[in-house]
Amino acid sequence: MLRNKVAELFGITYPIIQAPMAGGITTPELVSAVSNNGGLGMIGAGYMNPEKLRTCIHEIRQKTENKFGVNVFVPNDFHVTEETIEVSKRSLKSIYNTLSIDENMLLEIPTPKCILQKYEKQLEVIIEEHVPICSFTFGVPSKETITKLKENDIILVGTATTVKEAILIEKLGMDVVVAQGYEAGGHRGSFLNDSENGAIGTMSLVPQVADAVEIPVVAAGGIMDSRGLRAAMFLGAKAVQMGTAFLTCKESGANELHKKAILNATEDETTLTRCFSGKTARGLKNQFIQEIKEKETVLPDYPVQNYLTTPIRKVANEQQNKEYMSLWSGQSPRLAKGQTVGELINRMMEGVF
């Protein structure tokens, strides 16, 4: 295999990164399997409380000696009033009723200050536990945070959906940029651009980002196999980040109904929606998305909507009702296979270099 900048930087064998999917998908089994097979496993810590993150890191260390990383959500300012919450609750009322969710089950909406504190504690855990790689979504960390993490020899990865965002990531001194194309499943990482003008297809985004920055570019969005890996490398990427391909692996912690839904889906069945979290994300269309669609403009921002829909997703999981789960998926579900992480990575690397 030829020298690979990102693989060398991360201390991994292959230029393959498992996307840090939040919400119970990136279990220690998945993360360690990716790292044990020569890729980079990533914990999607966005929704995790700091102690849960610490436990997860410990469990992964018991399963692998290889490098892995953690992804955190950069807190954005948001305004929340009793009125916003009431409007949103009204829009969700019929769904609460359908799933027998009562007011007691709703979570208290934390203040922006609480969310910032949680993020800072996540970063402390990452430093204390000597996690070698930390990636960021929904924004960029402050200069102080960057300095502190770098003093602790942590490699910093930013997520960009446009050239402008990638340039800022480089300018701040971060080490690697993930260029997240429109095809990608789950949340859009847009932060300088809104989700509409940050919707650039991978084929367009990767070479334009690669031309604009000197730090290594990781391509994300629609990549599922060796074809996508090779294509991404020719476009100027030094590595790929894959979500849906790993989500559907045997080792992933995704609900089996979620995996099965992707394995049976076609490329035209995903959509972008704000209905689950208040931030735009790509998933398979279902009843929830359809019911909320016309109310999408009145939904509160992330993370308010996310807290208000948490009981919906929880009950849907308990009831094994995929119509109210968030079935995140990229635009290549036909290429997903119910294989092991080892099979996926080995097939991707066969004859590539």
Place this chain on the structure above:
Amino acid sequence: MLRNKVAELFGITYPIIQAPMAGGITTPELVSAVSNNGGLGMIGAGYMNPEKLRTCIHEIRQKTENKFGVNVFVPNDFHVTEETIEVSKRSLKSIYNTLSIDENMLLEIPTPKCILQKYEKQLEVIIEEHVPICSFTFGVPSKETITKLKENDIILVGTATTVKEAILIEKLGMDVVVAQGYEAGGHRGSFLNDSENGAIGTMSLVPQVADAVEIPVVAAGGIMDSRGLRAAMFLGAKAVQMGTAFLTCKESGANELHKKAILNATEDETTLTRCFSGKTARGLKNQFIQEIKEKETVLPDYPVQNYLTTPIRKVANEQQNKEYMSLWSGQSPRLAKGQTVGELINRMMEGVF
């Protein structure tokens, strides 16, 4: 160079097709330059009357002995009433006023029958003039049309935005399918899918189409240089079709303001809009798109809206006012260069095979 299925089939040197952009862009100069440089030049005949098409073919034949093709729009059913037209005119009223367009300048809306006759006459010209390649957008030709064109040894190319559309194109006996990704500029070719669920990024679309059909796949959307060509080939395409890259070439008939707008644009400045024609298309955002945005749901279908906005585009061209032109562009404007067709094709092929 290795054997290439599409290049052999089309009788061209390189697997590079110039997208058939309608509306005055694919002049004889552009089409012949592409064919003379080893690619496949294509006439975008969608809006041309049959005699104009014949003249254009003759002019190209004077400039090249190489193969070239013609693209036609497959007529779709549409309903038009006096009321629809009035609603649309009201929505365009302020723009008519801004550009001093009066009722007399508006074109008469043809009946569906008229449009069908024009299409059939275009096909007659293609047969009579022995054009070797004919491609279709907005749908598929009837079985009778396919039989007739094949009897005349014409190679048939369909345009698909989803796997389902590609499968139908193959099933009908057409020879090649263009897989048009979300990144592509100009009109979306979706016909079985609506424009929302036919919005699949090139990185996802090409391998999924390549897995589903046996006829050769041509990748379109976001491809501008040798990086895109190589990436597309690895994804499973046998050739690429490029619009924006050729539109910005010196030989293209696009308005100089249009070319300059693309050459100065960034990847996040395009949008999908129905405002010009009634069909969804990608172009650079401008005043017209912004003014009509909130009325987009009441606009009549193609081709009614197209006829109602024809004087707007005409006057905007005369007045050199790019705010009311249709500035079609794909999502990779940063990769466009004001080069000649020969430079573009030669740079793309340098060291590729």
